[in-house]
Amino acid sequence: MKLAIFDDYRLGVVSPDEARITDVSAALPWPRDSDPFGASWWVRLCRDFGELRSRIESTASSGPGRPLESVWLRAPVLNPSKIVACAANYAAHVAEMKGVRQRVGGPGEARFSQFDVFLKAPSSIIGPRESVVLPPGPSSAGVEIHHESELALVIGRGGSSIAEDRALDHVLGYTIGLDITVRGAGDRSRRKSYDTFTPLGPWVTTADEVGDPHTLDIRLSIGGAVRQSVNTQDLGVKIPGIIAYTSGVMRLEPGDVILTGAPQGVGPIRDADVMDTEISRLGRMLVSVRGMRNEG
Ligand code: MN
Numbered sequence: 001m002k003l004a005i006f007d008d009y010r011l012g013v014v015s016p017d018e019a020r021i022t023d024v025s026a027a028l029p030w031p032r033d034s035d036p037f038g039a040s041w042w043v044r045l046c047r048d049f050g051e052l053r054s055r056i057e058s059t060a061s062s063g064p065g066r067p068l069e070s071v072w073l074r075a076p077v078l079n080p081s082k083i084v085a086c087a088a089n090y091a092a093h094v095a096e097m098k099g100v101r102q103r104v105g106g107p108g109e110a111r112f113s114q115f116d117v118f119l120k121a122p123s124s125i126i127g128p129r130e131s132v133v134l135p136p137g138p139s140s141a142g143v144e145i146h147h148e149s150e151l152a153l154v155i156g157r158g159g160s161s162i163a164e165d166r167a168l169d170h171v172l173g174y175t176i177g178l179d180i181t182v183r184g185a186g187d188r189s190r191r192k193s194y195d196t197f198t199p200l201g202p203w204v205t206t207a208d209e210v211g212d213p214h215t216l217d218i219r220l221s222i223g224g225a226v227r228q229s230v231n232t233q234d235l236g237v238k239i240p241g242i243i244a245y246t247s248g249v250m251r252l253e254p255g256d257v258i259l260t261g262a263p264q265g266v267g268p269i270r271d272a273d274v275m276d277t278e279i280s281r282l283g284r285m286l287v288s289v290r291g292m293r294n295e296g
Contacts (some may be wrong), residue, residue, distance in 0.1 A: 001057065002283075003173065004203035005042070005078060005127075006071040008034040013060035014068060014203050018283060022065035027055040042078035046156050046172050047254035049206075075127035076175055076204045077154055081253040083120040083198060084246050085150075085179055087188075088113055089236045089261025096264050104144050104183045115237050117246050120179070120259075121193035126287075128201035132180055134271065134291025135194045144183040147269050148262035149220035149228050149277045151213065152177030153239065154204050155256040160247055167243035170252065173204040174213060176277050176285045177259045180269070199275075199287045200257065210281050213239050218263060220277045228265035235260060 002014035004021060011028065012021040025032045029052070032041050045052060088094045094113055100106075126132070134145055156172035180197040182190075192198075210216075213232060220228040237245065242260060246252060269275065271291045278284040 001053075001060075001206045001209060002203045003076060003206065005074045005076050009036055009074065009078065011045070011056075012071070013056065015065060019068055020065040021068050021071055022060045022063055024056050024059040027052065027059040029055075036078055040079070043253070043255040046154060047158065049156055049172055073128050073202050075125045075200045076202070077125065077200060077255060077257055080122050080125075080255045080257045082250070083122055083125070083257045083259065084117050084250075084252075085120050085192070085259040086115065086117055086237070086242055086261035088115050089242075090230065090234055090263045091236060092230075092234070092264035093262050093266065096266070100144075100183060100266070106184045117242070117249070118188055118192075120189070120198055122257075124193050124195060124198040125257075126196045126199050128199065128285045128287060130196065130199070131288045131290045132178075132199060132269065132275075133196045134269070134289065135182070136291075138182045139291050144268045146181045146183055146266045147220060147222075147227065147275050148179040148181055148266050149218055149275070150177045150179055150259045150262055151216060151218060151232050151279060152200060153213070153258050153260065155252045155254055155258070158251060158253045158256070160251045162243050162247040162252070164240040164244045167240035168207065170243060171207045171213075171239070172254075173206040174210050174279075174282055175200055175204045176202070176279050176282055177257070178275060178277065178287060179259050179262060181266075198259075199285065201285045202283050205282050215280075216282070217280045218277075219279075220265070220275060222269070222273050222275055227267055228263050230263035230265075232260070234263070
């Protein structure tokens with residue numbers, strides 16, 4: 001099932017052919033607040049999806065829905081308590097970052113060549129119809145701002161110290177994530193948390209529909225040129241390992257987002273670029289970039 005949030009924070013189910021969307025807000029047993037700051041309904045849905053699934057399915061099958069292009073798709077998550085992101089989780093990306101750091105500076109090798117997790121500000125999330133806005137400070141200083149296209153997952157049932165062999169039971173579903181990053185010196189939590197730096201979308205495909213998450217092609221292109229192209233079989237630490245490691249540190253709450261790490265091929269984004277990202281079985285998302293003009 002493809003779960004979307006659209007228009008005034010309504011819950012929708014996208015048809016298997018991705019052409020239509022059906023409003024299933026009425027299937028929620030609690031009030032659905034159209035104010036995103038009252039949106040604990042989404043977190044409760046993530047927690048209770050197993051029990052609510054059949055109601056949502058029957059509501060989705062009750063009507064023809066509307067053409068998908070007639071609605072405003074928002075980011076397919078609301079108010080996650082945190083965005084966890086993985087560092088150094090594709091060997092070829094770790095290798096390419098040595099060159100990037102020689103060019104733009106930043107933290108040394110020891111700090112960034114081993115798998116770990118860090119946090120991004122949830123306020124950096126945008127949906128597929130919004131734009132990444134390049135911050136004037138880093139842009140005017142000539143600092144590189146990079147795209148990282150990543151498999152993202154959304155936590156369903158929360159938990160602490162989740163065992164690897166139960167970890168996938170805690171995944172509600174998967175979506176496309178972009179981890180936009182200012183390169184260079186300074187703390188990573190600041191460099192990756194500028195407003196608009198975490199596009200997510202176009203919807204959450206539930207885990208049952210995705211099957212094995214380590215068989216997905218990730219592709220990002222700009223202006224027709226493929227920048228990143230990889231299969232998630234190349235993930236260093238697989239998703240159960242990511243969940244076990246993270247939940248051994250911080251409790252994972254329903255609705256939390258985990259970005260599983262950047263594959264190789266990261267590179268600069270500039271004003272007027274359109275990042276075209278596709279992940280098999282999860283859909284395609286086009287996100288535009290706005291900001292300082294490219295001097296070159
Ligand atoms: Mn990343």
